[in-house]
Amino acid sequence: MAEVKTRLERTECLNRDSYGRIIDYLRISVTDRCNLRCIYCMPESGVPKLSHEEILTYEEILRFVRVAAGLGITKVRLTGGEPLIRKGFVDFCKRVVEIMGVGRVSLTTNGVLLAPFANQLYDAGIHRINVSLDTLKPDRFARITRRDLFHRVWNGIMEAHRCGFYPVKINVVAMKGINDDEIEDLAALTFEYPFHVRFIEFMPFSPEDKWTSHFISADEIYSRLRKLGKLLPTVSKNSNGPARYFQFLGAPGKIGIISPISHHFCATCNRLRLTADGMLRTCLFSVEEIDFKTILRTNEDDSFLAKQIIKALQNKPAKHSLNREIFKKCIGRPMVKIGG
Numbered sequence: 001m002a003e004v005k006t007r008l009e010r011t012e013c014l015n016r017d018s019y020g021r022i023i024d025y026l027r028i029s030v031t032d033r034c035n036l037r038c039i040y041c042m043p044e045s046g047v048p049k050l051s052h053e054e055i056l057t058y059e060e061i062l063r064f065v066r067v068a069a070g071l072g073i074t075k076v077r078l079t080g081g082e083p084l085i086r087k088g089f090v091d092f093c094k095r096v097v098e099i100m101g102v103g104r105v106s107l108t109t110n111g112v113l114l115a116p117f118a119n120q121l122y123d124a125g126i127h128r129i130n131v132s133l134d135t136l137k138p139d140r141f142a143r144i145t146r147r148d149l150f151h152r153v154w155n156g157i158m159e160a161h162r163c164g165f166y167p168v169k170i171n172v173v174a175m176k177g178i179n180d181d182e183i184e185d186l187a188a189l190t191f192e193y194p195f196h197v198r199f200i201e202f203m204p205f206s207p208e209d210k211w212t213s214h215f216i217s218a219d220e221i222y223s224r225l226r227k228l229g230k231l232l233p234t235v236s237k238n239s240n241g242p243a244r245y246f247q248f249l250g251a252p253g254k255i256g257i258i259s260p261i262s263h264h265f266c267a268t269c270n271r272l273r274l275t276a277d278g279m280l281r282t283c284l285f286s287v288e289e290i291d292f293k294t295i296l297r298t299n300e301d302d303s304f305l306a307k308q309i310i311k312a313l314q315n316k317p318a319k320h321s322l323n324r325e326i327f328k329k330c331i332g333r334p335m336v337k338i339g340g
Helices: 058-070 089-100 114-123 138-145 150-163 180-187 209-214 218-228 292-296 302-314
Strands: 025-029 075-079 105-109 128-132 168-174 196-201 231-234 244-248 254-258 271-274 279-281
Touching: 025 058, 058 089, 058 271, 058 292, 058 302, 075 089, 089 105, 089 114, 114 128, 114 150, 128 150, 138 150, 150 168, 168 180, 180 196, 180 218, 196 218, 218 231, 218 244, 218 254, 271 302, 279 292, 292 302
Parallel strands: 025 075, 025 271, 075 105, 105 128, 128 168, 168 196, 196 254
Antiparallel strands: 231 244, 244 254, 271 279
């Protein structure tokens, strides 16, 4: 993918960054808490939790969404931690949909609590959902997540499917020596269901050096998948993210491959991330954050808030850095505190 080489002059487009990219996608973490302890996300003992006062209120998040929508944000994804843990989340979803419109708000969840909430979420206007699932083996699920809850997650996926969510995306972090022997089995789900099974390169969400031993490149994943059958390039009309999509001949589902390490997609990055404690990240792999909680809790008006959002996206970097210091970002800010 061609890299951005020169800065473009600013235009009247308020959501265009200084490299000419249109920033129209906002990911919002509503909580830093999670009911799993995935080995690539946090230690078994968990991480220190934010206090109630430190987390943005729903009203503060809604205000940010309203202003961001006025600047050209057209899609919002709600994440955590695990968003379904937070009290009042379904009603909050309704209010976000009222601002953005049906079909413009999606959800990422680990699926543990999905089954009892699926119908309510669909009625609230959330019709697209991503579920994290790295294995189809219950015992392995327990080892990866440190919780024996595979069947609850699978039941949640099936309930979302029955309720009419489309697409149901299954996110798989591919890890050598941990779940790479299931790449073909997970991909084979697309022959039976209209799911989008998306393989994500293992990223260094740990200060340890061990991550490289578990890394599998997107090219290797693609090579493995081709052994299952003819794999044709395709598109996902329901996605504006970084995945490259493919489809097996005759399969109702699709395959996605996301390669943040081996083939980075910085030149087309279109997103901002708002953390549960109100910090705005313009790049997942950046150590820089902008404090919007303080702005939201002062007497500044929406015009000032809008100017600060524009300023933040204008400072979005051209690309992430692969040097080791940047990849040690999670020593102080693990993925669960950034937002999935």
